[in-house]
Amino acid sequence: MRRLVVTDPELCVGCMSCMFACSRRFGVAGLAKSAIYVRSIGGVERGFTVIVCRACKDPPCVVVCPTNALRKRKGGGVIFDCGKCIGCGNCVEACPFGAVQWDFEENKPVICVHCGYCVNYCPHGVLAIEEVGE
């Protein structure tokens, strides 16, 4: 299995290309469907933080989901079943990194699938895909 890793946020210039790439997976533009999130740490001069699912082995978001819409993924992280999700938002609260983004158009969480599409659009080497065991 593979997982997305943030190798060095100090190299991040805050261009948001990864965020746009994530929504573009579905062939659309804009930011509503993006599972990755970049913001400054209090003014761009101080640098950026890149927030995305870390593929926890024991993910807290799974535990708080009342409808089993989230289940553990092999190699870490979770798999999201939209049909089961009632949009309660517990997962957003549960993630200590704030890595569960919210799709306000669908009223559902946006969950990173560790596909690595965003990595292709980070020209500064902030993101990478790494192989992890099952």
Place this chain on the structure above:
Amino acid sequence: MKLFDPYLSRVLYIDLTRKRYWVENREDIFEEYMGGVGVATKLLQEELPRNADTLGAENVIVFAVGPFNGVYPIASKTVAMFKSPLTGNLGESHAGGRSSIAIRMAGYGAIVIKGASDIPIYLAIHGEKVHFKDARALWGVRSTYTIGRVLREREPGSGYRTIMRIGRAGEELVRFASVVVDSYRHFGRLGLGAVMGSKKLKAIVISGKRTIPIPNKPKYREIYNKIYKAAIESPAMKKYHDYGTPVNVLQLNALGALPTKNLMTTKFEGAEEISGEKLAETKLARRVACAHCVVACIHIAAIREEYPHEKFFYTVRYVSYDYEPIYANGSMLGISDSEGLIRVLEEIEVQGLDAMSTGVVLAWATEAYMRGLISKEDTLLDLKWGDWKNYIQAIRYIVKQPNEFYKTLALGVEEAAKKYGGLEFALSFGRNEMPGYHTGPGCHLGWLIGARHSHLDNAGYSLDQKLLSKGLPTPEEYIDSLMKEEAWRQVLTSLVICLFARGIYKPDIVAEALNATGYEYKVDDILNIGWKIYKNKYKLKLELGFDPLKLRIPRRVLEVPTPHGGISEEYMKRAITYFSQKIKKFLES
């Protein structure tokens, strides 16, 4: 043709006097003019009383984005249009940062701001909701940095919002006050800061998140990748990423085209010290990007300063630097101490002034002081080349306006020279202070005839440099080239892309990219739209009182040789006369 994204054509109207807002769907103008400058011109034509007092409630501010913002890379700019308090004519200024993405993601293609508030307020626009918020406590705060920090903490949308604010300069109606956008980008030119100040509008925060639908998804991804790849691989883009725009300092200096000490000369002995190369080595702290731009040309310097009476206490402060601010406040003021230069730029940022106008105004004041046209009674301090500490104080005086002299200086260099003399070395074009090029006749013609008197209107400075090996064309041919370039740039600034990417966004790529997002334009259609917008804009410009035959060519420009040699007055006059006839015919066509 039906627009594929129904949100792009939504125009948010805000009336500050009545503190009301409403949304209108303006598919009509977004279909015809795409967005950005094309739409903003049209909206301004509709809303602006031609005789409006630029600092009165009747002035109008329009912000507009276009079909490429949030969709394609390096489409990162927002266009602002208004009546300029500096020139009394059409005002247009572009800014990057997060502004264009925030406006489009909030669900609007344009925002029209009218009227004036009775008390200081700021606007918080989050998606559908517009909040009029009390800014009385923010009014009078010393620094734009503080305003940014306060609003960052108070408002939601971290990461994808924009925070536009004015400084003390805007509050005090300095005619070249800027609007600081996010961190270190600006609606710098032509005094939008003063217009906001006159409306008691301290800041605007905008945020939102949404999907922009795309009709042809595979095609969209294909053309996106083509543009992205070109951006990553282009040497021009790499140059801007490495050193940023200040890479031009040494190049222009070597050419003998770097305006120095109020353009008394074109080579600066201290150029090395304030070059992009040197600053990258000694001052650079971080490079950052506008939203959706991989280039990351924004270069931020760190000031590390020990407290004089507290050993081991340091303050580390940040300020961005670019070519134009370096020219205007470095070579133009004879400042070769890079530390001093960065401190001057910091003060300009703190006060919320346009760095270019400020430098040119101070350069004129320095020469006028040296020639005895003004005295220390006026200036309250010694103005001399390189004395950055006094320049910092003078910048504070421009904002504070403690006497008649600084009150006049705050009106711009043209007004100051009219009152105190020295018009022959007052470097303004159409009343706008000059950009940093003395490359030949093209740059000066370009900003005389350009609709916003900016080097970005038609890039005469670039044409001058390309023509160095071939020699100059006739004045008529030169004007034709400049007008053609300006018409094309109306397209780029309606999309709205950053003009640094103009080498990538050629007409065929633009057409392809538009087609993938649902616009059925061919290359010829796009070129025609460019000419149509150019025409609308110039029509408005003439209605606001512009007359090409009344343009003043500063004497200094004709006296100091360029890389093309001396500029002849006859060449310039022939060009202007030809332009004035051509534009008249064009508007009648």
